[in-house]
Amino acid sequence: MSSSLYSNSQTRGRWFEYVCLLATWSALFFLAVLLTVILWQGRGNLSMSFLSNFDDRLSPEKAGMLAGLWGSFWLMILTFLISVPVGIGAAIYLEEYSTDSWIARIIQVNLSNLAGVPSIVYGILGLTVFVRMFGIFAKGAIIERMTGNQVEGLFFAFGLNVPLPLGTTVISGALTLSLLVLPVIIVATQEAVRAVPGSIRHAALALGATKWQTIVTLVLPAAMPGIMTGVILSLSRAIGETAPLIMVGASTFLRATPADIEYPHELVTKPRATINAPFDEYTAMPIMVYSWAKQAQREYQGIASAGIIVLVTVLLTMNGLAIYIRNRSQQHLRW
Amino acid sequence: MFPTMTAEKPISLKPQVPLREPSAATDDVQRAIKLETRHLDFYYGNNQALHDISLQIPERSVTAFIGPSGCGKSTFLRTLNRMNDIIEGTRHTGDVLLEGTDIFDPRVDVVALRKRVGMVFQKSTPFPKSIFDNIAYGPRVAGLKDLSRLTEIVESSLKRAALWDEVKDRMRDSAMALSGGQQQRLCIARALATEPDVLLMDEPASALDPASTTRVEDLIFDLKSNYTIVIVTHNMQQAARVSDRTAFFYQGHLVEVGPTQELFTRPKEKQTEDYITGRFG
Amino acid sequence: MQQVLFLCAGLSIVTMAGIVFVLLNESVYSVLGDQAFFQEIPLWKFLTGTRWHWDSGEFGVWPLLTSTLQVALIGGLVSVPLGLCSAIYLSEYATPRTRRVIKPTLELLAGVPTVVYGYFALMFVTPYVLRPLFGLVGLEVGTFNGLAAGIVVGIMITPLVASLSEDAIRSVPQSLREAAYALGSTRFDVSVRVVVPAAFSGIVAACLLAISRAIGETMAVVIAGGQNTPGGGLAINPLREVFTMTSYIVNVSSSDVEAGSMEYKSLYAVGLTLFVITLLMNIVSQWVMRRFREAYQ
Ligand SMILES: Nc1ncnc2c1ncn2[C@@H]1O[C@H](COP(=O)(O)OP(=O)(O)OP(=O)(O)O)[C@@H](O)[C@H]1O
Numbered sequence A: 001m002s003s004s005l006y007s008n009s010q011t012r013g014r015w016f017e018y019v020c021l022l023a024t025w026s027a028l029f030f031l032a033v034l035l036t037v038i039l040w041q042g043r044g045n046l047s048m049s050f051l052s053n054f055d056d057r058l059s060p061e062k063a064g065m066l067a068g069l070w071g072s073f074w075l076m077i078l079t080f081l082i083s084v085p086v087g088i089g090a091a092i093y094l095e096e097y098s099t100d101s102w103i104a105r106i107i108q109v110n111l112s113n114l115a116g117v118p119s120i121v122y123g124i125l126g127l128t129v130f131v132r133m134f135g136i137f138a139k140g141a142i143i144e145r146m147t148g149n150q151v152e153g154l155f156f157a158f159g160l161n162v163p164l165p166l167g168t169t170v171i172s173g174a175l176t177l178s179l180l181v182l183p184v185i186i187v188a189t190q191e192a193v194r195a196v197p198g199s200i201r202h203a204a205l206a207l208g209a210t211k212w213q214t215i216v217t218l219v220l221p222a223a224m225p226g227i228m229t230g231v232i233l234s235l236s237r238a239i240g241e242t243a244p245l246i247m248v249g250a251s252t253f254l255r256a257t258p259a260d261i262e263y264p265h266e267l268v269t270k271p272r273a274t275i276n277a278p279f280d281e282y283t284a285m286p287i288m289v290y291s292w293a294k295q296a297q298r299e300y301q302g303i304a305s306a307g308i309i310v311l312v313t314v315l316l317t318m319n320g321l322a323i324y325i326r327n328r329s330q331q332h333l334r335w
Numbered sequence B: 001m002f003p004t005m006t007a008e009k010p011i012s013l014k015p016q017v018p019l020r021e022p023s024a025a026t027d028d029v030q031r032a033i034k035l036e037t038r039h040l041d042f043y044y045g046n047n048q049a050l051h052d053i054s055l056q057i058p059e060r061s062v063t064a065f066i067g068p069s070g071c072g073k074s075t076f077l078r079t080l081n082r083m084n085d086i087i088e089g090t091r092h093t094g095d096v097l098l099e100g101t102d103i104f105d106p107r108v109d110v111v112a113l114r115k116r117v118g119m120v121f122q123k124s125t126p127f128p129k130s131i132f133d134n135i136a137y138g139p140r141v142a143g144l145k146d147l148s149r150l151t152e153i154v155e156s157s158l159k160r161a162a163l164w165d166e167v168k169d170r171m172r173d174s175a176m177a178l179s180g181g182q183q184q185r186l187c188i189a190r191a192l193a194t195e196p197d198v199l200l201m202d203e204p205a206s207a208l209d210p211a212s213t214t215r216v217e218d219l220i221f222d223l224k225s226n227y228t229i230v231i232v233t234h235n236m237q238q239a240a241r242v243s244d245r246t247a248f249f250y251q252g253h254l255v256e257v258g259p260t261q262e263l264f265t266r267p268k269e270k271q272t273e274d275y276i277t278g279r280f281g
Numbered sequence C: 001m002q003q004v005l006f007l008c009a010g011l012s013i014v015t016m017a018g019i020v021f022v023l024l025n026e027s028v029y030s031v032l033g034d035q036a037f038f039q040e041i042p043l044w045k046f047l048t049g050t051r052w053h054w055d056s057g058e059f060g061v062w063p064l065l066t067s068t069l070q071v072a073l074i075g076g077l078v079s080v081p082l083g084l085c086s087a088i089y090l091s092e093y094a095t096p097r098t099r100r101v102i103k104p105t106l107e108l109l110a111g112v113p114t115v116v117y118g119y120f121a122l123m124f125v126t127p128y129v130l131r132p133l134f135g136l137v138g139l140e141v142g143t144f145n146g147l148a149a150g151i152v153v154g155i156m157i158t159p160l161v162a163s164l165s166e167d168a169i170r171s172v173p174q175s176l177r178e179a180a181y182a183l184g185s186t187r188f189d190v191s192v193r194v195v196v197p198a199a200f201s202g203i204v205a206a207c208l209l210a211i212s213r214a215i216g217e218t219m220a221v222v223i224a225g226g227q228n229t230p231g232g233g234l235a236i237n238p239l240r241e242v243f244t245m246t247s248y249i250v251n252v253s254s255s256d257v258e259a260g261s262m263e264y265k266s267l268y269a270v271g272l273t274l275f276v277i278t279l280l281m282n283i284v285s286q287w288v289m290r291r292f293r294e295a296y297q
């Protein structure tokens, strides 16, 4: 059986390659259509006043995103402050201290299960634990029965006022989002820490560094680009999260920013407002998009699209930042 | 605190031929014992890696460990500054004495021990930091903050490691950008900066090209007037070139130890002879 | 210090325990002594009922369940072929340069907030794609429908299917490919007859994970899928409204129901159902993935 070397055995393979190529491109095509449609719809509504106005249900042309921008800003800052230290701490524990103990294995399995829990379930958790605090502070509930009077909050120095239960405040949202992103941050940090070669650690120990010194002076700095990439990516995911925020009571219509801070410089000039902002009501960018998308009038389509453009711009900026950090560190470090 | 550090590099007396005669003359001087192990057994889990090792290492000399792969040279070296503590499931019996003090005594601070017994690894391990920060690492973790002191230490350590001239203009550059040979000398300088008395080196030149190897060997030769040096090597010429005494390990046992020249020319044990003549299975 | 770090790591256990506790507390047994959901509505009625009508006290989960399954199924039908083909393309055909461009772009697709997908489905996919298409055969498409929601959910999880399948395909040893090429196989034969079968369980794990993601997906279905099933019954027709478990939870929590009411408690019962389903799928997926990895080590 002598077949020609020129026979056409590859034709079917060509077809298959084209099908695969088509599949890949169709997903990207979808993305292109999506962005085009949104840009087209939102083009007339993007202006400075869209960024500096509050929402408006009577005259769509006056509606703006200011409250959502500040709400999302506060959410991100607080989520960052809560989840990053805890996430890094957890990853350090798992990678450096608990080599292969049973508890570490359980935590590890649990982490991958947590990562698969739908975000709305985190919303239910946040609603019950942070917003309502199981209703124990409600009128006639257990706290009132035990203490004899209704507790409404804690008052600290500098006029800091923590409501109890936390209610539908920024901090409830941030705590919920923190729990949501923690598994991702922990796993990303673990990978970054694992990528730091053991020889480096041994060399530091041989120089008389303690384990803790080794971690702080060598392992963490070396892992930092990887950690930050993971953190930024998961925060950019969190900034678009809508469902859990609806659950924990972000307002769908609000004409105020947390603690009425409307300009960045007020963060400094109004310190009292700054420390109380986490305990104020809020809305967030994706929530505003959602509530505009639900409006029946046609004008709000453009507004929703404009909102999406702002949201996606913020998101892409964060993603770009993460990619930049990753690439820069890859040039620097080659073990 | 660092008296020897500011001293000028001692004038090297070595002949310039590559295969130099072991310095038999210095060996006649009776030297104090710096490190000593007595009946040391060592286990990885249930796996015994060292059997009843008793060995004395005289101060300010170079002792070479030779032996086939897997015979326990690195394991033994790492017990000398308790680097094996890091590996889980290891244990030992017997004693390791540094100037007569048992280093496994519970009162001994392992961090302090490792400062006095420095270590250089087979693969160079520069930290992803600047050259300066690499050398200053040891003193810094020991709590030294004074920048002028640190600068002094960095300079003198680099000089002792014969690296100063090559890097003095780029102290702020990343150490990762140095060549392999330079990195290894950087690691030696970094170990010297913590002011150790003993320097343990595990195949320090095995990843280097011949020119860099020669530089590291010269360096070892220079350093021994101030430090006690223990070096693991697979290269018998290297052992012959740099060491005063040589110990031969085989399957976790210390087969023979003695002055390098004697061991290479008149080995007492059959196993040693087979190994150094290359007649080894 | 080590204790502090341990607490950080332990927080993940606390979170999981918290989720389980919160869900059980309102739905199965209340620690504070209130009536829990399943103490008022028997579990079997919940699990077998085909009508969800809280006004009349009917809490049969099947309308919600069929809605969820419908969306997940359509999502799977979209994402599995697309994702798998992309994975094969990226790992077997694409040059490293193409891969460097396409992979991050695909990841972008996963990074777009789900609320955007929902809006896009409602404003574009339904009126400008589905309506004209089904109009040709004379079928009417509702403003809210399961199909549009399912399609965008499918696109959304395609990158996940693609990247996990690609990992699986890549872990098939190169030697296996070379052996097949040496026997005179074409690239097509190698991909379809050797690589994909060898990576099969890994790919299954990837699909399971993606579908469990689709089941838990919320905003796209809330916006594009609707807020009720036709007549409160089962969701069969993908061109009509659906009411997924996730939509239901959002719906209840954004209407002013009082804590302690049946609607309020039903939120937890539905949440528990959702949690159990996704958790089981995740566990199975991880188990399959682990078996797969062990096979190639
Ligand atoms: N971390 C470890 N865990 C378990 N066993 C080990 C470990 N390190 C070494 N061993 C075992 O201990 C024995 C001695 O190993 P060691 O590394 O000390 O040999 P070596 O003489 O340095 O070899 P080489 O010349 O190849 O470096 C070997 O049998 C090795 O398998």
Ligand SMILES: [Mg+2]
Pocket: B073, B074, B075, B202
């Ligand atoms: Mg060794």
